[in-house]
Amino acid sequence: MRPQRVVITGLGAVSALGCSVDSLWEGLLAGKSGVVALTDMDLSGCRTRIGARAAGYDADAHFSAREQKRLTLTSQMAFVAAMEALGHAGIALDQIKCSQMGVVLGASTGGFVGIEPTLRDFVVEGRIGDPMAIPMLMNSAPASNISIKLGLKGPVITMDAACASSAHAIGYAFNLIRFGLSSIILAGGADSSFCGSLLHAWSMLRALSEHNDNPAEACRPFSLDRDGMVLGEGAGMLILESEESAKARGASILAEVKGYAATGDGFHLTQPTVEGISQAMRLALTDADLSPSDIDYVNAHATGTRWNDKTETAGIKNVFGERAYQIPVVGIKPAVGHTMGACGALELISCVLSIRDSVVPPTINVRVPDPECDLDYAAEGARKWPVRHAMSNSFAFGGSNAVVVVSRYQS
């Protein structure tokens, strides 16, 4: 069977810049940061007390009190983003009920939030009082809840590869459609990991920024004074479908998924390697049948940690050579935080919008030049920039690397 072309026809987003794709995009282009001081949990004694909460998210606007008892914030945000993506793609709910539409979602740590109060009870009372503890804890719950609420009968799959989860989910969905195993899939990722114990745990790993006095400027990718990432929450969902499916229903095509690659560092749980991420970028280019000179824009993983940013910069130079200095390399995590299972999807959405609008957002908070991070990070602000082909990088703890290439659609 001839491989199918795979296109993107709908986008949905919940992030620290607001609860829609439009608010995400407007905030990114304006150089805003959604990072704030965290005041709704006990973080006394925690080194980090800031985070990127989903701005304006109102659970009551979307779910009954009864539903909220069953759905973690991760599940809720995944569903809200999925609904926006479906609407954006012009897909009515009665069209897809009992259809073969699939759900392939990345999720990583958000399930733990659902069980944290119950664990507290267990420590105090020696028993678990909430029968929903397991259904809430399951990382597969967000994808399943979308499938259940919409009555979808296609594949329901969750990928957990830490920070690369949703990039792998999109890549897997891409391959399912490309090789004719599915025709349309809701793909993306979600995570809301805000609870006291997880914040403390991340902080103990010394992975989080400790610029508590200046939340909006705390995460500083590629800047010499960077001191870590900022935890975020949100969801990004995309409608991936075969070109044939999109054309048959007269859908507007936003972009085409051209390539995906996955590699492992085989080295360390928290330290990336230049070799591993370089190979992922190379293989994604090969999969897309493109060369480095074709790529106009790289959306970087750009966590703001000392290791990631210099390793990623070295990897990009390794793969792109001189081309690395000629194209913008942008990180959006200072704006929306590190959304874990959602980040690859939110970042790919920003790539699709860059292709659509011929503009790239800035990397904010690049304050002090770092000799080891010497690429063009578009630090001065959003830039008009024609983008035919964009690369989105996701490099996770554990050495799981995922790279997705999206392109301007040409029939």
Add this chain to the structure above:
Amino acid sequence: MTQDELLAAVKDTICTELGLPADNIGMATKLENMDIDSLDVLRLAASFEKRFKVTISTVELTEIQSVGDIVTGLQRKLIA
């Protein structure tokens, strides 16, 4: 507790735990007609066990069809 008092307690728990209106709940009300599913029954059972200091077995849970089944089941346990 009388049966009426137990029914009131069960209705109260259904309202509190599941956010459902108690207006039309009676002994004959079927759980499926209230859109109460197996996970909701687990939540209700956990609440009853804590409130009435009783133990409800898994087999007993699977036999519950109506509000009356809950009330009479609890009544038997409280008398015993």
